[in-house]
Amino acid sequence: xxxxxxxxxxxxxxxxxxxxxxxxxxxxLNEPNKSIDDIWIEESKKRLKAYQQGKLKTVSYEKVxxx
Numbered sequence: 001x002x003x004x005x006x007x008x009x010x011x012x013x014x015x016x017x018x019x020x021x022x023x024x025x026x027x028x029l030n031e032p033n034k035s036i037d038d039i040w041i042e043e044s045k046k047r048l049k050a051y052q053q054g055k056l057k058t059v060s061y062e063k064v065x066x067x
Contacts, residue, residue, distance in 0.1 A: 010021055050056035061067065 010018060013021065047056060051058070
């Protein structure tokens with residue numbers, strides 16, 4: 001089934017069914033990606049280690065957000 005066929009079929013659904021379809025499609029885009037999560041875990045470990053070794057400076061909340 002092509003994307004055009006899927007869209008055509010979806011347009012024949014009741015409004016509530018279309019809403020559920022759209023909601024499920026959007027939610028499917030927000031699924032965690034383990035490989036990206038693993039990259040961020042490694043990066044956060046590197047940053048923490050650099051901070052603990054005094055190689056990384058911090059910036060205050062006030063400076064970042066102007067509070």
